Amino acid sequence: MDLINVNSYLAGHWTPADAGARAIFSAVTGDKLALAGQDAIDTQAMLDHARLKGGPALRAMSFHDRARMLKALALELGKFKDELYALSHTTGATLADGKIDIDGGIGTMLVYASKGRREMPDRHIYVDGDLEMLSRAGTFVGQHIATPLQGVAVHINAFNFPVWGMLEKLAPTLLAGMPAIIKPATATCHVTEQCFRRMIESGLLPEGAVQLVAGGLGNLLNRLDYQDVVSFTGSAQTALMLRSNPHLLENSVRFIAEQDSLNASVLGPDATPDSPEFDILVKEAVREMTAKAGQKCTAIRRIMVPEALLGPVGDAIAAKLATIRIGDPALETTRMGALASSAQKSDVLDKARQISAECRILSGNPETFEVDGADKTKGAFVAPMLLACDDPDAAQAVHAVEAFGPVATLMPYRDLAHAGELLNRGRGSLVASLITHDPAAARTIALSSAASHGRLYVNNRDSAGEATGHGSPLPHMVHGGPGRAGGGEELGGIRGVMHYMQRTAIQGSPDIISGITGTWIKGAAKPKSASHPFTRSFEELAIGDTIEAGPRTVTLEDIEHFAHFTGDTFYAHMDEAAAKANPFFPGRVAHGYLLLSFAAGLFVEPAPGPVLANTGLDGLKFMKPVSPGDAISVELTVKRKTRRTDEYGEVRWHVAVLNQDGDDVAEYELHTMNAYA
Structure with missing residues (x-):
């Protein structure tokens, strides 16, 4: 070559x-x-x-x-x-x-x-969080935004x-x-x-x-x-x-x-040698010791088990490790390849010697192991080593020295409080795992040790079929950890993107904030549309375009018909005396979902047009009850637009339902998919 x-x-x-x-x-x-x-x-x-x-x-x-x-x-x-x-x-x-x-x-x-x-x-511009009302009348508001750093x-x-x-x-x-x-x-x-x-x-x-x-x-x-x-x-x-x-x-x-970091895995006190959780712990430990030859920042370095299970767990892991074939990584039969370099091999063996001074070796003699298809004296090969520390409270190196390779230490704990103390002796880790079928045990460990870890991974018989593994950082979730792990938070979905952006507080009138963010906010201008917005294509709609519709009087007959038709005969809609006894209602009131239905009836354009589908709503709030005889109107405003495919985009509408006095009785955000011109 x-x-x-x-x-x-x-x-x-x-x-x-x-x-x-x-x-x-x-x-x-x-x-x-x-x-x-x-x-x-x-x-x-x-x-x-x-x-x-x-x-x-x-x-x-x-x-x-x-x-x-x-x-x-x-x-x-x-x-x-x-x-x-x-x-x-x-x-x-x-x-x-x-x-x-x-x-x-x-x-x-x-x-x-x-x-x-x-x-x-x-x-x-990325809008970060909700609008902040900074004045009584709403003419001065605040919004956090994020923009790319310019370096x-x-x-x-x-x-x-x-x-x-x-x-x-x-x-x-x-x-x-x-x-x-x-x-x-x-x-x-x-x-x-x-x-x-x-x-x-x-x-x-x-x-x-x-x-x-x-x-x-x-x-x-x-x-x-x-x-x-x-x-x-x-x-x-x-x-x-x-x-x-x-x-x-x-x-x-x-x-x-x-x-x-000195990541750890804990076998819950509910586990027994014949339980699925016992087998899951063994499988996770072997995989984390041998995948990438243990050269993963998230690999398990310490394994904590109930005192009575120290021997059985050690025997089970050692037996699995004995079946691992080490060799040329190009061979299909090889389960574990070499470390990345001879310098890395020397470092791992040196760190393993420091740790083993406090431990017993259960598996993995660094001298007597076989390598398939390669010369182990020339390549950076190391046997997976399982150590046992019988007194983890007195040990020092076990909780402070990381051998960045296929080396892990097994240790006993007395109870979950003790397990939490041992976890935290790593002084900050990327990940800790708990293998348990007991939610109470998971809560105990979360309370005692979440603050020392960037990620807590809990696995058991219910999740094992789909769980991604102790050592698998996922882009959806934070990857990082406090203390020794560095204090950072890589990944974590959009949280990871924010590392490369500046969060800025912007303050001003609703029109100004809306103009900056490209999102209509309450109080900003609402030009009335010359034509119904539902008859206009995605491109033709402008932020702030508004249609007003109504009024429609809500009758007692409407309320009773809706109650019997839907089966929602809640007393606030059907029993005058019981409704008046409720501190929220003046008497019988209209159903909230009846108001939404009437609102849709007021603003919907029935003929075929650019609106392809209503895909949902967010942020529904019922703000004031509607009594029989009240008249409701609706305001529908284009809040923001997002292209989705080559054929259509998403329009989000602010919907305000008002009574005859102009008071808000309901608000929500409606989502529709609109065709392009």
């Missing part, structure tokens, strides 16, 4: 490795595989390229434009999975490991594309996930409208570069939206300012060094860290 020259992509140009390059070695054979890095890079040119070209091009796109771009990019990368799997073998990754990395990264990008279309507007996001990624690590940061960054400079770990950057190259070749990204540094960042961090972001994944020591950079501190540069 020819030596790979890993290129950087700097300021729009591919730059090969030069005299300043570092060698990359195969994790399987130990042979020199690639060269990566440059002697010097023009960091200011990179920043200018991102800030002056990439940023403006991305910000010119709406959130939906960027979401569509992400979807197209993910689908394009899906065409090249096989070549990325093959290249990943050189990092020690099996096909299953490669799928976690590559398919997981592509899947994360697709989730963000979907969330961008469903949860963000087809505009350039660059610097992504510093770890070696263990060369594709997912890049894509899981890139998806929310690009959706936010911010360009990125990606710095992968050198040991596996040849895989990252191949994936990145396919992104550039796709032509789907604006010029300057992404750059790749295969090597050192030079003085890049010292050139960042308050509009920039650093997002880091790696060791706590490296994170501390980076976040302590005086320039970053002086300029309040956002720093997001996802660090190593």
Whole structure:
């Protein structure tokens, strides 16, 4: 195999490795595989390229434009999975490991594309939260908005996930409208570069939206300012060094860290050796020790079980580990490949020795294990090691030292309070899991230990068939954790996008706020439509367009007919004396849903037209009762519009139902799908 020259992509140009390059070695054979890095890079040119070209091009796109771009990019990368799997073998990754990395990264990008279309507007400003009424009459109001930061996001990624690590940061960054400079770990950057190259070749990204540094960042961090972001994944020591950079501190540069952590799994006290939960714990522990050869920031490092089950659990896990075939990851029979490098192997073995000083070895002699299809003395192979710590209260290293590989420690707990104390001795973790069928046990652990973890994963016989696994961060949910885990929150749906945006409070009149956000709000202008809004296409409707309809008098006969027709004979509608005894009603009143039906009858245009369907309503409030003899009117106002397909878009209408005195009796938001012209 020819030596790979890993290129950087700097300021729009591919730059090969030069005299300043570092060698990359195969994790399987130990042979020199690639060269990566440059002697010097023009960091200011990179920043200018991102800030002056990439940023403006991305910000010119709406959130939906960027979401569509992400979807197209993910689908394009899906065409090249096989070549990325093959290249990943050189990092020690099996096909299953490669799928976690590559398919997981592509899947994360697709989730963000979907969330961008469903949860963000087809505009350039994101409205964050509800409107705040800042004055008595409502002429002065406030709204939080979010807009893209106008700098660059610097992504510093770890070696263990060369594709997912890049894509899981890139998806929310690009959706936010911010360009990125990606710095992968050198040991596996040849895989990252191949994936990145396919992104550039796709032509789907604006010029300057992404750059790749295969090597050192030079003085890049010292050139960042308050509009920039650093997002880091790696060791706590490296994170501390980076976040302590005086320039970053002086300029309040956002720093997001996802660090190593001593994640743990707890077997609930309700489990027995013959229970499904016992088997689930064993399966989860073995999978987390061996997937990616234990090189996952979310892998289980500590396993806590009831005292009486220490022996049975240890025996069961050790028996499963004995069946794991270690070898060349390209072989179909291999269940666990190599660590990413010989340096990583040395580090794992050193950390395992520190931990084992407080433990017994139950499984995994580092010297006497077999490797299929490769020379274990040349490759970075390590046997999965299961240790047992009989006195976890006295132990120190077990709760402080992480062997970033296939090493886990089993320990007993006395009761759930003790289990919670042991969990928290990790001093902040990305994830803890609890295997239990007892909701009370889950609540106890949540109360005692949620504050020390970014994620709590509870699994049992009911959820096991669909549960994604202890070690699987999902783009929908927060990925990060307090304390040792770094204090960051990567991912988390739109929460992840907000890392790359500025939240700003805007204040002004309803017309001003509506003009900024592109969403009609109560109190803003409502021009009356010359024609019925339901007769106008999606494009013809303008924000604020309003139709007024009514009045219609509500009679006692209407109320009684509705009650008998629907079966809703609640006393407030049918019994005058009982209704008057209720502090909310003056006597018999109309059903709330009768008012909605009458409102629809007032504003609906019955003839076929651009309105294709009513898809629901939100925020329904009944504000004042309607008595027999009252007359209701309705105001229907275009609140916001969102394109959905090539044929139709969604219109959200503010609906206000008023009585004869002009008082609001009901309000809600109506959703319709409207055809384009």
